[in-house]
Amino acid sequence: MKHTRQNHTTVTEFVLMGFSNAPKLQSFLFATFLVIYMIILMGNSLIILITKTNRALHTPMYFFLRNLSFLEMGYTSVTLPRMLVNLWTQSRTISFSACATQMYFFLMFGSSECFLLAAMAYDRYVAICNPLQYSIIMDNKTCLQMAASSWIIGIPVLIGQTYQIFSLPFCDSNKLNHFFCDIPPVLELACGDTAMNELSVYAVALLFVTAPFLLILVSYIKIISTILNLPSATGRHKAFSTCSSHLIVVTLFFGSGIITYLCPKSSHSADVDKFLSLFYTIVIPVFNPMIYSLRNKEVTVALKKFLLRF
Template sequence: MEKGNLTVEEFVLLGFLDLPKLREFLFGIFFFSYMIILAGNGLIIIITIRDQTLHKLMYLFLRNLSFLEICYTSVTLPRMLMSLQTQDGTISFLSCATQMCFLLILGATECFLLAVMAYDRYMSICNPLRYPIIMSRKVCILLAAASWISGILVQIGLTGQIFSLPFCDSNKLNHFFCDIPPVLKLACGDTSTNQLSVYAVALIFVTAPFLLILVSYVKIISTILKLPSATGRCKAFSTCSSHLIVVTLFFGSGTITYLWPKSSHSEDMDKFLSLFYTIVAPVFNPMIYSLRNKEVTVALKKFLSERFLC
């Protein structure tokens, strides 16, 4: 990789480096957010393993989602915190490529996992009699495993394609982490092939799962509205609303970043939106699922009372 007559060995993540007066405030906000993500998602993992009432298959997917959120944020937030603390956004070429690769793999996993969770809700509400047969424990474990491994080779290939480009003019990334749009902007020459690859991968790993979620919820809502009991309708909507909120947060920000034309939004907008799918969604996921799910709330209260009140 050559930059003029020089070898590009590192990038500089500008992030919040242009806001030195807000450094301590931003560090506090992001550090607090990271602690919430670790504690909140960690608690969900613990209670869904320990509490017998949460040994249902839907909580297997929730446990996977919580673990995924911890991994996803751990790829970006510690690096952001270090940059804010040291005011140094330098990241090596290999570290940048590695960070992007893990982000893409974990992002693809979340897309598929949210789609699997939507399908699980669809089978539970629309086909309750066939649900135990179709969504057996073995099938659910296979679906969860497939969500984790399905995008690995493709995302490694996409990362390799992007970082095989020559980089010139500047090594400064106007972002908090090594994401596709800011890295491609620094590449020299024609990147149209790479842009097409990004769109193709986004269609497979973002649009396809989102369409499956959409179809599932159209059928779910249609079935719920036909329920004779108002109590039954409220319970069914309550079960699904948590998942819908998470889907909206994650897919909404991700779609604008990767699929909308770049002329329709600025780099600053990309940076702002990236906070939603890397920080905001993982922070609120445990709250959304615990506050809107009575079984999780009861199990959480029981766990906390055993630990701190006894």
């Protein structure tokens, strides 16, 4: 808890400290993150292009994968370009309104990814546990509704939460010990009692992180139970292979997100927060196209055909 001071100066901008504690590595970090950003854009764009142009991949699973790739490009673009500018210019300031906007879009894309991963788990559940009804249950209308819901379900709640956080008084230090405007470092700078805001963060995290995760968990319990009862070893292997890519992405994304937003702040430091944020904002979007292409024969074949055209 921070006590409100009577004579405080209102904060109009923040300073993103980022990686300022490693001044000799600024050029190296800029080059590294620029290459990573280009890989993310090209890799996910390629997934979108392949799944859109190849008629064999016009199925619900690849429709959701296309949405996931598009979402991850937006998710990364909220944080990485700003970080690259800061590393290049060494000007680390960000205005109050720009910080609020960055936080909102980061949370919006993050919550959308949680629900989209849940929709993908449900798609795999229907495909494996109820294959005869799959085309009826997962028709075009249902897929569009699930994808649209994933994108818009969190908008009003997250607008409200962002407004609530940035309505707090900020005084004294305006130095954010992070590379973008995330909730924990912003709340650290707030004056006064932030207990209600922290409770609100936990409530929203339970709604937008834990709830989709539990839906995924239930889906995979039923999926694994069905697969283990399949009489053919080949059938079991094929069923597992269709789920393994999604399961890897879910583990990586939700694991880092739950540690960041649901674990007590005393259990990990600001440096650990930065590392975890790098993991789910940069590392996972880099590996997602690789995970889905290298572990999926249909995507691999479609990619080879696409490249052979050129």
